[in-house]
Amino acid sequence: MIKVLFKRILNFMPYVAAYFLALGLAAMAFAFFGENVLFKDGSFSMVKVACYLPSDNELNSAGFSFISNMNSVEDTISFIELDSPEEVRTAVDEGDVVAGLIIPEDFASGIFSGSNPELEVVFKSADTFDEQVVKDIMLVLANDLGVGQACVQTIYDFCDQHGVPFDQSSELSDVVRINELGYALDRMNIFRYDTVDSIAAFTLTQKIAGAALVYVFLLSVFVFAYFCKGSNPAFIARARLSGISPALFFVMEAMSVMVMMYIAFALITIGLQFTKIGISMMALIKMLPVVAIIAFIVTGVSYLFRSPVSAAYISFAAFTVLMYLAGGLLPLEFMPKFLQEMSVYNPFKYLITFTLEAMFT
């Protein structure tokens, strides 16, 4: 019987391969280009942030210009400059903007006097994905603005002492101790990084890839419903008369489905090595429980319905809704609060979480 099961697997594998190739390519396309929707210019992730910038020091304008031109900020935040801190707070309270940045009076001079002035970042609770990204960026900005201004001032001072124009500050390396200039110039590089949104985009790509994998595996009922025979009373009768209980027959078919799914997963893992998704090879071991759980779910669903077509379409509807509510098709952060809270009762959420950990850690 085991020998015949292997023959069944071998003969059925082309159908499984065709399914995973077709749906897998579609899902991967979504995973690869999903970040474009969320993070590029003109996308709906552009949010408004109010800002108060006192005009008491030119360094304020210089520092602010640096941060607002960072790629991560430019592609994500639209700054609206207001005339007073009160106007900023009101704009946040009334929901006209998602956050506010208030630079205090004497901020630049306070940095050099050692009084450690602090920027004020005003938020309402960050519920959506956009708002959380903005919150993260704002906190980075608040930390970096002071450092940046101090660096700019340091370079200004060096240029002033040695009679070198500011835009030729790199020439100072001949006359200034390299570690001091290096420190200031390195800190300036903070403003050339665009890691905030690129990291978020990469994380999102992985998240979509992981969830898409779970979804594609669950929807493989479309193909495995034709493999599993347990819904057919003729097979159950045949198995019983051959001394095989229906439970054992189920386990044998589920294990066969698992083997086929695992082969497909191994091929996907190898294929993804050549992409930017960068799945860990350890996933081949770590994903075994996920593949086993999904194989048993898929076999169970196939057994529930007399016809493979019914099994496929009903499970398509059910799995799509459950995956949506688990944050598998749309990040939970994009959903209303009550749906986010409901997701803790959805087992698919944990399946996705485990898959992500297995694939990318």
Added chain:
Amino acid sequence: MVNIDNVSVKYKKTVLTNVNITAGNGECIGLLGLNGSGKSTLLSAVSGIKKPASGKIYIEGKTGFVTQENALIDELTAYDNILMWTSMKKDEILKALNGPELSILKVSDFINVRVRNMSGGMKKRLALASVIITGPDVLLMDEPLAALDIPAKSDILKFIDAFKAKGGIVFIASHEAEVFDHCDKIYHLKDGKCTLVDKSRSVSEIIND
């Protein structure tokens, strides 16, 4: 020998009450009735798959059940489908298929053909052969001639006669008149009751009772 003693069976809306049938070696029992009259339910009970609500079923020997729907795997060959349910080796299977009884079904002619490429007649022959090869003493057949061509029907009926001649017991549930020519007793299932009917009467006459 098979003795169905005062058996009642319930399945979905079908209820059979107080069924009494006795079949001796070499006998063929025909079960006649409209759709939903309980023919398949009774065969399931005799096979042991369905437990009777009351009464006893005594069977001497091993049972083989050829269900209405063929329990065959489309992507496998005839040989692999037989192998799936038996621990016999290839030589033993081929020897059995070419034996006096099973050779009537001509399964060795298409032993390496995949089920998905077979005709309805070939599938029925294979389904029957895969049951018979396990050596049952009592053969239960549910609509064995449904949607078959004339040669396939003829071969299956020939096989039934050969099985009986060897001392096997056959239970056949069918609508086909020609099946009942090969039966020694015919039972009519109607309204939950199973009644022995006169073999000389025509099938349509019995059904319209």
